[in-house]
Amino acid sequence: MFSKLLGKKKESIGKENQEKAELLKKISTMNLTEMRSYINNKIEALPLCEDGLNGVILKLITPDSITKHLYIKENDMDSKKKKAFDLVILISKNKKITFKTVDAIGVFIELYASIIKEYDTQYKEIYTSRFKDAITIALSNINTLSDFKAKMNLLGES
Numbered sequence: 810m811f812s813k814l815l816g817k818k819k820e821s822i823g824k825e826n827q828e829k830a831e832l833l834k835k836i837s838t839m840n841l842t843e844m845r846s847y848i849n850n851k852i853e854a855l856p857l858c859e860d861g862l863n864g865v866i867l868k869l870i871t872p873d874s875i876t877k878h879l880y881i882k883e884n885d886m887d888s889k890k891k892k893a894f895d896l897v898i899l900i901s902k903n904k905k906i907t908f909k910t911v912d913a914i915g916v917f918i919e920l921y922a923s924i925i926k927e928y929d930t931q932y933k934e935i936y937t938s939r940f941k942d943a944i945t946i947a948l949s950n951i952n953t954l955s956d957f958k959a960k961m962n963l964l965g966e967s
Contacts, residue, residue, distance in 0.1 A: 829860050836864040841892040844868070848899050855906040859905050861966045866900055869893060870920055881921060890928055894936050901943035904950055913938075 839847065844865050850857040868879045881893050897917055900910065913962050918925070927934050930956060 812830060822955070832858070833859055835843070835866045836861060836868060838865070839868075840866075841889065841896060845892070845896055845899065848896065848903065857903075857905060859907050859910070862900055862903060862908065863910045865912065866897065866910055866917060869897065870913060870916050879920060880900055881924060883924060883927075887928065890924060894939075895924065898939055898943045899945040901940075902950075906947050906950055908951060909942060911951065914947065 832855065836844070836847070843852075846852050847855055847857065850866060855861065858944060872879055881890055897914055900906065902915055927935060927938070929936055
């Protein structure tokens with residue numbers, strides 16, 4: 810009896826891992842506009858989830874396996890840089906954000922600090938402070954969600 814239950818559990822875990830892998834594979838082929846559509850939950854075939862948010866930010870901070878270059882380079886067009894910066898801010902404001910994603914946003918800011926500073930100076934933008942505000946909002950959203958889950962656990966709901 811228990812083996813059947815455990816077998817189904819293993820199958821569902823395997824299926825979840827397979828779905829996650831497929832999602833991350835689809836995200837790896839997206840451009841910035843498609844990633845923005847995904848984050849805004851505009852792609853019906855791909856519902857937005859925590860793993861997807863994390864996958865998008867990881868794509869921006871992980872070097873390409875072949876070229877060993879990051880997604881954004883110093884000599885990229887300014888419009889690409891702006892789209893990437895706006896995408897990170899959009900991710901940070903999403904309600905499905907996790908600590909792992911916030912940590913990855915911190916890595917993004919560290920990796921691209923010189924590009925962000927140069928862009929701010931050249932175009933008189935304020936992305937440096939926007940990123941700080943975005944992380945504050947993200948942590949606030951996580952705390953709110955955590956408080957909500959704690960209250961639901963007190964009430965006996967999961």
